[in-house]
Amino acid sequence: MPTDDTTSATLIVAAAADRVFAVLCDPGTHAAIDGTGWVQASVDRSPLDHAGQVFRMSMFHRNHPDGDYQVANQLREFDPPRTIAWTPGTENSDGTLEFGGWIWRYDLAVIGPRRTAVTLTYDWSAVPDRIREYLQFPPFGPDHLANSLRHLAELAVL
Known part of the structure; x- marks a missing residue:
């Protein structure tokens, strides 16, 4: 249910938490998980395995000035098999990263050997006003999560 600056959804998944977490740690699965068509492909193929790690994704959005673009996501939390969270940003030509202030977070709770409650949260509470002036939050419909x-x-x- 949305609050002022977050929205989340929960689903019971018929798989062990380790398996669900492994899927989330594979950047190659993120386009299929997203489902909007915005996430196109993983640029970095290495599995996600530690806080601070950066992984890049090729993106497309018809309202983006370039259409096709790339994001540099940085893992903010990594606690297998319970929590994984990252913040998307951009990589400048000098290699420095800039983040917009939104976070994607998955929290997993074991409810049986092959049952996991997964909560996906999108948090835009740290987005500065200068970005909120030209981007609507959340940038997706209510059923996306x-x-x-x-x-x-x-x-x-599978």
Whole structure:
């Protein structure tokens, strides 16, 4: 349920938490999990394995000035198999990263050997006013998080 600066959804996935977490740690699955068509492909193929790690994704959005662009996500939390969270940003030509202030977070709770409650939260509370002036938050419809969780569940039970 949305609050002023966060929205979340929860789904019970018929897979062990370790399996669900492994899917989330594979950047190659993120386009299928997202489901909007914005996330195109992983640029970095290495599995996600520590806080501070940066992984890049090729993106597309019709309202982006370039259409095709790239994000540099940095892992903010990494606690297998319970929590993984990252903040998307951009990488400048000098290699420095800039972040917009929004965070994607997955929290997993074991409810059985092959049942995991997964909560996906999108938090834009740290987005500065200068960005809020030209971007609407959240930038997706109300069903997006639930749809993403269903995609995650499909990948986790394969």
